[in-house]
Amino acid sequence: MPPRSTVRDAFSVSLTVGVYGVAFGAASIAAGFSVLQSCLFSLLTFTGASQFAAVGVVASGGAAASAIAAATMLGTRNALYGIQMAPLLQVKGIRRITAAHITIDESTGVALSQAPRGSEAMRAGFWLTGVGVFVFWNIFTLLGALGAKTLGNPASWGLDAAVPAAFLGLLWPRLETTFLRLVAVASMGFALLVTPLLPAGLPIIVTVAVAIAVGWRPR
Amino acid sequence: MSPTMLWIVLLGTSAFSFSIKLLGHSVPQHWLSSARLQRINALIPISLLSALVVAQGFVVKTHVVIDHRLAGLAVALAALFAKAPFPVVVVAAAATSALVYHLH
Numbered sequence: 162m163p164p165r166s167t168v169r170d171a172f173s174v175s176l177t178v179g180v181y182g183v184a185f186g187a188a189s190i191a192a193g194f195s196v197l198q199s200c201l202f203s204l205l206t207f208t209g210a211s212q213f214a215a216v217g218v219v220a221s222g223g224a225a226a227s228a229i230a231a232a233t234m235l236g237t238r239n240a241l242y243g244i245q246m247a248p249l250l251q252v253k254g255i256r257r258i259t260a261a262h263i264t265i266d267e268s269t270g271v272a273l274s275q276a277p278r279g280s281e282a283m284r285a286g287f288w289l290t291g292v293g294v295f296v297f298w299n300i301f302t303l304l305g306a307l308g309a310k311t312l313g314n315p316a317s318w319g320l321d322a323a324v325p326a327a328f329l330g331l332l333w334p335r336l337e338t339t340f341l342r343l344v345a346v347a348s349m350g351f352a353l354l355v356t357p358l359l360p361a362g363l364p365i366i367v368t369v370a371v372a373i374a375v376g377w378r379p380r
Numbered sequence: 381m382s383p384t385m386l387w388i389v390l391l392g393t394s395a396f397s398f399s400i401k402l403l404g405h406s407v408p409q410h411w412l413s414s415a416r417l418q419r420i421n422a423l424i425p426i427s428l429l430s431a432l433v434v435a436q437g438f439v440v441k442t443h444v445v446i447d448h449r450l451a452g453l454a455v456a457l458a459a460l461f462a463k464a465p466f467p468v469v470v471v472a473a474a475a476t477s478a479l480v481y482h483l484h
Binding site (some may be wrong): 183202205206210225228231234242264311317322323330333335336352353362365368 | 387388390466478
């Protein structure tokens with residue numbers, strides 16, 4: 162049995178993060194996806210920020226390729242999480258496929274936070290949090306999608322502002338230093354600047370140039 | 381967007397997202413470990429999420445516009461400064477935006 166504190170950490174993170182699924186379900190419906198498609202997004206893509214990005218680009222009138230590209234670029238960090246988790250988990254076959262699918266911010270975060278309790282607790286933290294977020298995220302996606310479907314006109318219920326507010330909420334905890342806050346402000350300015358010049362949806366992708374330019378050389 | 385394209389977005393996003401995750405679990409540890417890649421990778425979510433705030437909050441098609449959504453975002457920002465939890469931030473933004481939309 163994993164330590165009780167590990168189980169508690171995994172459960173509280175799973176529930177808290179899972180509730181965000183309501184916002185995704187609603188955003189997905191507002192972008193024009195069906196309830197079934199919204200649920201499949203959470204089941205198959207299962208990486209929150211990427212899901213929000215894909216439906217966000219669609220909602221702003223972008224092309225399918227832009228939506229997929231934005232989501233994929235936001236998901237690259239999951240590869241780096243996988244590199245950290247693979248030596249810890251040591252799994253093959255179907256268990257590796259499952260581990261890969263639940264490799265997200267939260268499962269990796271809880272696993273790493275259990276380091277003082279040993280690698281058994283780290284593994285438990287990874288699996289419990291990954292599966293826990295998966296369960297709650299999908300339940301709340303369905304609730305959000307059904308809720309938004311019954312509400313009708315997104316603007317009338319403020320859904321069109323809830324989506325950028327959700328992005329702001331996802332961005333906020335990442336702005337740990339003045340430098341990162343400046344990168345965020347520069348990215349917003351850049352996105353506004355190129356909006357009138359490019360087809361809808363493309364400004365979101367092109368703004369990655371700010372990250373590449375800033376990160377190219379060590380500070 | 382047509383129903384077919386929505387399915388393409390859904391399945392394409394899912395396929396790429398899973399491939400990236402599996403890649404991380406499959407490649408030798410020293411791959412993807414260059415310092416430059418790590419730096420850029422840490423900044424990508426910040427740039428993309430910032431662009432998404434702008435694209436969803438201040439843009440209609442290819443025009444920059446100020447409308448009821450600004451009120452919602454301002455309240456979201458205030459709620460984040462006040463350390464409000466995520467659901468409160470989103471609901472407060474939606475309620476404010478809806479109010480301004482109906483008053484306008």
